[in-house]
Amino acid sequence: MFEKILIANRGEIAVRIIRACREMGIKTVAVYSEADRESLHTLLADEAICIGPAPSGKSYLNMEQILSATVAMKAEAIHPGFGFLSENAKFAELCEKCNITFIGPSASIINRMGNKSEARKTMIEAGVPVVPGGKEPVYSAEEALKLAQSIGFPVMIKASSGGGGKGMRISRGPEDFDMNFRDAQMESVKGFSDDTMYLERYIEKPRHIEFQILGDKYGNVVHLGERDCSIQRRHQKVVEESPSVAISHELRKKMGETAVKAAKAVGYENAGTIEFLLDKDKNFYFMEMNTRIQVEHPVTEMVSGLDLIKEQIRVAAGEPLGFCQEDIHLQGHAIECRINAENPVKNFMPCPGVITNVHTPGGNGIRVDTHIYNDYRIPANYDSMLMKLIVHGKDREEAIAKMRSALGELIIEGVETNLDFQFEILCHSAYEAGDTDTHFIQTYFPEYCK
Numbered sequence: 001m002f003e004k005i006l007i008a009n010r011g012e013i014a015v016r017i018i019r020a021c022r023e024m025g026i027k028t029v030a031v032y033s034e035a036d037r038e039s040l041h042t043l044l045a046d047e048a049i050c051i052g053p054a055p056s057g058k059s060y061l062n063m064e065q066i067l068s069a070t071v072a073m074k075a076e077a078i079h080p081g082f083g084f085l086s087e088n089a090k091f092a093e094l095c096e097k098c099n100i101t102f103i104g105p106s107a108s109i110i111n112r113m114g115n116k117s118e119a120r121k122t123m124i125e126a127g128v129p130v131v132p133g134g135k136e137p138v139y140s141a142e143e144a145l146k147l148a149q150s151i152g153f154p155v156m157i158k159a160s161s162g163g164g165g166k167g168m169r170i171s172r173g174p175e176d177f178d179m180n181f182r183d184a185q186m187e188s189v190k191g192f193s194d195d196t197m198y199l200e201r202y203i204e205k206p207r208h209i210e211f212q213i214l215g216d217k218y219g220n221v222v223h224l225g226e227r228d229c230s231i232q233r234r235h236q237k238v239v240e241e242s243p244s245v246a247i248s249h250e251l252r253k254k255m256g257e258t259a260v261k262a263a264k265a266v267g268y269e270n271a272g273t274i275e276f277l278l279d280k281d282k283n284f285y286f287m288e289m290n291t292r293i294q295v296e297h298p299v300t301e302m303v304s305g306l307d308l309i310k311e312q313i314r315v316a317a318g319e320p321l322g323f324c325q326e327d328i329h330l331q332g333h334a335i336e337c338r339i340n341a342e343n344p345v346k347n348f349m350p351c352p353g354v355i356t357n358v359h360t361p362g363g364n365g366i367r368v369d370t371h372i373y374n375d376y377r378i379p380a381n382y383d384s385m386l387m388k389l390i391v392h393g394k395d396r397e398e399a400i401a402k403m404r405s406a407l408g409e410l411i412i413e414g415v416e417t418n419l420d421f422q423f424e425i426l427c428h429s430a431y432e433a434g435d436t437d438t439h440f441i442q443t444y445f446p447e448y449c450k
């Protein structure tokens with residue numbers, strides 16, 4: 001096992017990783033920017049090293065600085081968390097070259113799955129269902145229109161390097177195709193310096209269902225069930241839960257086996273997520289693979305009883321998975337609400353500032369993952385997520401009741417948050433009924449979508 005791990009991240013996930021390491025008897029090194037001297041991860045790690053100024057480009061994204069810090073502090077492995085360098089194939093490759101273990105899949109897998117049209121092609125060849133559409137990428141509006149006509153409208157135009165909805169457009173017919181294709185491609189060139197596009201049939205009001213998978217160095221892969229992350233706002237997840245109300249035991253088995261097949265097709269190692277779109281008729285389609293630990297991993301931990309960060313560290317150190325698919329028993333129902341420093345009535349504008357008072361809920365089945373504390377100053381340089389409130393109940397009804405109770409108890413003062421918005425969602429009859437597709441917020445909270 002590793003003796004010392006460097007955590008190349010900040011905020012609640014850095015704290016989460018430090019705690020897992022400490023429980024495993026592994027020493028921790030935090031890296032921090034000049035804006036994060038007083039951040040909880042900096043204070044909580046065994047050792048901490050400043051890696052540069054506040055802007056992430058000069059600190060948390062600065063590969064040379066992070067690698068130098070790892071060597072200087074004599075850490076054997078880097079946990080990248082999520083965001084920042086977590087899906088940067090070049091960084092994973094540099095780690096490999098420096099003889100530092102990158103806690104995640106290999107650089108070549110990150111590269112292959114980060115290219116969405118290549119991932120799609122890989123899955124087609126592996127016999128994994130994908131959204132009907134083209135197998136090869138397209139580069140010009142003319143060839144794309146021909147393909148769109150053979151797929152049938154409406155179509156989704158997507159950038160191969162896209163993410164977070166960037167470089168993505170719907171085309172409802174040949175009349176609007178040219179403009180949408182050019183817009184999407186321009187956005188992709190601007191954002192990712194890549195003009196590679198691909199087309200899929202547009203699925204109306206799908207659910208976003210993702211399967212957690214875990215693989216070791218010996219070809220063993222298991223899935224840990226699904227998370228329903230359909231409640232999103234501008235491609236940012238707001239509420240996540242497991243299991244999904246839309247998935248029967250039989251469908252879970254089928255989708256889970258498909259997720260494992262997808263992971264095995266690329267020789268996947270470490271924790272990963274297979275994202276599917278689920279349509280109204282319960283057809284499911286591979287959409288993307290995420291090659292990192294995700295923000296919403298705690299909902300899977302709550303229903304599976306596993307610690308995903310510890311599992312990541314164990315498999316990265318070369319240990320085989322200590323269980324097989326039959327050993328995994330998913331129990332009860334978990335929900336996560338993301339609490340952000342933002343103002344829902346001002347278009348969810350981020351609201352950095354000083355936390356003047358925080359009171360966190362607790363009790364049976366309540367988990368709080370956060371890095372905030374009284375008098376903590378939230379820097380304006382990073383994302384606005386302050387806390388993840390996670391609950392676990394025997395069934396969905398109990399989990400909802402626990403989340404309402406926990407949200408009601410939570411106090412965060414000094415900055416605006418989306419706490420009241422989360423409470424409104426959890427109290428909505430459509431949420432209670434499980435009527436939660438990807439248009440949930442637009443449909444039931446149009447006043448927040450202006």
Ligand code: MV4
Pocket residue numbers: 131156163164165200201202203204206207208229230232235277287288438
């Ligand atoms: C789709 C789709 C419908 N049909 N693809 C959004 C972000 C990117 N990861 C993929 N996305 C979508 N792809 C086809 N062929 C609808 C979405 C989509 C969406 C997906 C998951 C969660 C929320 C969403 C919100 C709007 C659109």
